[in-house]
Amino acid sequence: MDTPRNIPVTILTGFLGSGKTTLLNRILREEHGKRIAVVENEFGEVGIDQALVINADEEIFEMSNGCICCTVRGDLIRVLGNLMKRRDKFDYVLVETTGLADPGPVAQTFFMDDEIRAEYALDGIVTLVDAAHIEQQLGRSDESTEQIAFADVLVLNKTDLVHDDALDGLEARLRDMNRMARVVRSKRAEVPVDTVLNLGAFDLDEVLGRRPTFLEPEYPFEWTGVYSLDVGRYELSLDDGPDPSMSLVVVPDQGTDDAALREGAEWCVRRYAEPADLVRPGDQIRVGEHLNLELDSPGRKPFFLEVDTPVRVGVFTQHTAEEFDLQLTKVDGATPTANGAPRTEEAVPVEVERTWVAQHEHDDEVGSIAIEVEGDVDPDRLNLWLGQLLSERGVDIFRMKGFISLAGESRRFVFQGVHMLFDGQPDRPWGDAPRRNQLVFIGRNLDEPSMRQGFEACLT
């Protein structure tokens, strides 16, 4: 469906008041050289003359088989079916949905109807989010959640009405729900037009390029600092931070290159799987154990580390060092005394530090799953697995995208889907690039381990 002559279609969704019409008018103003058709519901207020504005009631047509995945927008089929007959074709079609619209039927229309599929290509789903109200909306309505889950671009709008901290939290929550989408912040929907149009939204390369950590595993820690330590006594101190406690593991003999850091991280993940011992300020930190530092008292809190032989340690912490102003200092051999006996103090510099993609608390039922595996896939096994997955879980899978290395195929196989509808074709040759598979699923209550296992069983 992605041949060059197909007319790109962008779908604008978002609750009432999220800024859809403002964005629409902005796009039309900036793209004034283009021929754009706008399909909007009867309450829309597009005020730009040169665009062809077609008012269409959203007509959601279910099929007699009762399958929600086959539900389409009948009005779009009619309207777009007529528009494609004109000789002076449109460069672009924008479809504005009503606030409470489920984006499923709109997206499915571009898969389900042969005539629409032959002439148009879904370029992207852009969801406007009212930063001040989305938290309430997410709690109250499925539509709001689905609009976020379906998006290729999330425009976090009206950011001037919300504190930065809250925005960061909100953005993290949205990313948790939809790791595939690009998140753009704006005040009055004034986002660059090229962030919402001509996305080639199904080019996963671009998604990956934008967010290199996208497919990385998540870790139970966010930060690692590597320190070279001589024999002696060290104080690890932390200032007041966002949480009353923080867990950590100190890894002995930690290397500094990337491979060594990953190795340390994997070792650490296993320590993190064990229950943490509570450590109070003034207590000793034991190397190689999962510890939970108690941080609920005000001011800087010291913990101590004894080193018998010179060693390089990796300190893997649940939060970043910055959040608690974590410092490591060498204190002299003597135990500090209550009477304040003199001692020397020397800050130990961090030799290497890095951050990790932290595991978030997944409060929302809706989330993303990314699978990345090297190797070739057997097409028959893939068909069987995907067929079964989509027939059993299609209702809960909102969107999927990815590329696959099919055995015997010199080109990448690129696919995308909406609910149980699936569309794919070979794209560019692999060439010298390593052959691997990258898949992203966004859905409700997805079972990541079983999906991962299912996909891996398709490898040759």
Add this chain to the structure above:
Amino acid sequence: MSVDRPQGVLRRGWSAEVGDYAIAGGWTRRGEALVVGDAAGGVYAFDGTSGATIWTQREVHEGGVLAVAMHPNRPEFATAGQDGRVLVWSAADGRVREALDVGNGWVEHAAWSPDGTWLAASCSRQVHTYGPDGEKAWQSDDHPSTVSAIAWSSTGDLATACYGRVTFFDASTGEVRQQLEWMGSLVSLVLSPDGDIVVCGSQDNSVHFWRRSTEQDSMMSGYPAKPSALAFDDSGTLLATGGGEEVTVWSFQGSGPEGTRPGVMEHHVENVTALAFARRGMRLASGARDGDVAVWSLRRDGHGDPIGVAPVADVVGDLYWRPDGRALAALDAQGGVTVWRVSK
């Protein structure tokens, strides 16, 4: 498929062009003229024999023509368009006799009642009817969705299709006489000549039909695409359906079509877009996205053979037999109008 003579019964006639995608058209009653409306909103009349342009009116429907309806017994026709209007034309000189403002939305369908008294036009969720002098007769309440097709019954009722149902209205009062329900998006509608059989193509790639007298319904499923082209022959025996590359013909003779095997006409390599039966005899014309037009000679059991094939420039928009059955017109997506003479 092998056709002994590539053109078969189709003989060279004439061709012409309109300004944009040729959306719809029709022959005047005696075949004197062929009128065509295009996607740029223009309306054209061509001499039925020579193809010479009789008159042209460009850009009369802003946004494009959506439907053309030929008057059954006067040299007049109606066009409907995206501009929300219906225009009633004199075919001879291209003069607009009536301009009817139907509504704010697109007027997608227009049809004259079989006796030529009433003109019906649908606009979004309503259908409107007009009397002999263009006066408004009645308008329906809102349908549950946009009206997707309309058809007059030989018994004088107006039928509308929309999502989930077919509704029959009394021609003169607009009173609802019957509703036939089916949960599905009905995209096309045709009535048997006696008015008893009501057939709809559905978005879910099936054909649904009812018998008005018993309200019993049946479904033919398994089409690879949505059956947007449907046609009944004049005797009411054969129902031709698109819905894929094949033309599937169901026979209503005896106790059929339930439990019978349809005739399957194979020639097209892309989806069928247009079907038309010649007024008498069992000749069916089919057109497809592949730009081919085929003519089939069918038997009463629905099976048959190709008797003529010819290409046009692009996707076949619609097909119209001249009332005497001796010529066939095809409209295409490039704005081409092709007319063949048809031998016996």
